[in-house]
Amino acid sequence: MLIHLDFQSDIPIYLQLKMQIIEGIATGKLKPGESLPSVRQFAEDLGINLHTVNKTYNLLKQDGFILVHRQKGVVVNPDEGPKVTEEYLTQLHTELRPMIIEAFCRGMSKEEFNKICSQIFLELKEKGEG
Amino acid sequence: MLIHLDFQSDIPIYLQLKMQIIEGIATGKLKPGESLPSVRQFAEDLGINLHTVNKTYNLLKQDGFILVHRQKGVVVNPDEGPKVTEEYLTQLHTELRPMIIEAFCRGMSKEEFNKICSQIFLELKEKGEG
Numbered sequence: 476m477l478i479h480l481d482f483q484s485d486i487p488i489y490l491q492l493k494m495q496i497i498e499g500i501a502t503g504k505l506k507p508g509e510s511l512p513s514v515r516q517f518a519e520d521l522g523i524n525l526h527t528v529n530k531t532y533n534l535l536k537q538d539g540f541i542l543v544h545r546q547k548g549v550v551v552n553p554d555e556g557p558k559v560t561e562e563y564l565t566q567l568h569t570e571l572r573p574m575i576i577e578a579f580c581r582g583m584s585k586e587e588f589n590k591i592c593s594q595i596f597l598e599l600k601e602k603g604e605g
Numbered sequence: 606m607l608i609h610l611d612f613q614s615d616i617p618i619y620l621q622l623k624m625q626i627i628e629g630i631a632t633g634k635l636k637p638g639e640s641l642p643s644v645r646q647f648a649e650d651l652g653i654n655l656h657t658v659n660k661t662y663n664l665l666k667q668d669g670f671i672l673v674h675r676q677k678g679v680v681v682n683p684d685e686g687p688k689v690t691e692e693y694l695t696q697l698h699t700e701l702r703p704m705i706i707e708a709f710c711r712g713m714s715k716e717e718f719n720k721i722c723s724q725i726f727l728e729l730k731e732k733g734e735g
Contacts, residue, residue, distance in 0.1 A: 485617065485620065486703075487615065490615070490703075494703035494706060494707070497703075497706055497707050497710050498703075498706045498710075500710055501706050501707075501709050501710035540710075556710065556711070557710075557711055558711055558712055559708075559711050559712065559713050559717075563711065564721070567704065567707075567708065567721065568721060568725070570704055571704065571721065571722060571725060572725055573616075573620075573624035573627075573628075574697065574700055574701065575722060575725045575726060575729065576624060576627055576628045576631050576729060577624070577627050577631075577697075578689075578697065579631050579726060579729045579730075580627050580628075580630055580631035580670075580686065580687075581686070581687055581688055581689050581693065582688055582689065583689050585722065585723050585726035585727075587689070588722055588726070589719040589722055589723065591694070591697065591698060591701065592701060592705060592715065592718055592719055592722060593715050593719065595698070595701060595702055595705045596705060596709060596715035596718070597715075599705065599706060599709045600709075
């Protein structure tokens with residue numbers, strides 16, 4: 476799986492890495508039980524700090540996307556991954572709110588906004604099936 | 606208008622400040638033509654760096670939410686503010702994508718996702734009318 480990090484972005488590297496791993500899982504590029512590089516290896520491959528990879532892995536582990544085995548190393552959760560929890564819904568609301576505020580302020584209707592979201596959902600579905 | 610900054614958040618302070626000013630405009634708490642504090646004053650009031658306020662103001666000015674007058678200082682755009690531009694749509698897509706990827710990965714349907722967005726739109730509308 477190819478990781479592309481944008482060092483100019485306002486989005487911190489550990490979050491970019493997290494989202495790309497989740498995208499890999501979502502689209503089936505990363506299979507349940509599949510191994511991920513060790514912290515050291517990943518940091519070296521991507522030219523980033525060990526702590527950054529560690530932070531990403533800790534968040535993914537905390538959310539249940541990956542498991543960290545003492546022997547097998549880092550693997551994609553072989554069972555069903557995380558679901559929609561109350562905690563996740565709260566987080567999603569917090570993240571969406573500023574975006575919707577700006578859209579609202581620019582005069583975008585909720586129908587237009589939802590159309591964009593639906594398109595992204597569709598793209599992901601097609602990627603997963605492709 | 607009360608600004609609340611979360612210094613523990615992963616969201617940079619300049620972005621938190623930007624979004625809260627846009628929210629003020631969106632909900633009518635900040636009226637077209639209304640004055641905003643000077644960079645120095647705002648930084649002092651909020652206990653943050655001058656550069657942070659400067660960055661926020663530059664972004665808001667660039668997007669057309671505020672104007673910076675040599676004499677009148679910083680004011681909310683007295684004319685119609687920014688609209689939905691191609692550039693904005695691209696930015697919105699980029700920001701929404703990682704969120705939708707995670708929702709998709711957790712098994713959320715686009716209908717459930719859109720329902721949350723619609724709720725936030727509704728909240729803003731009610732705030733604006735209140």
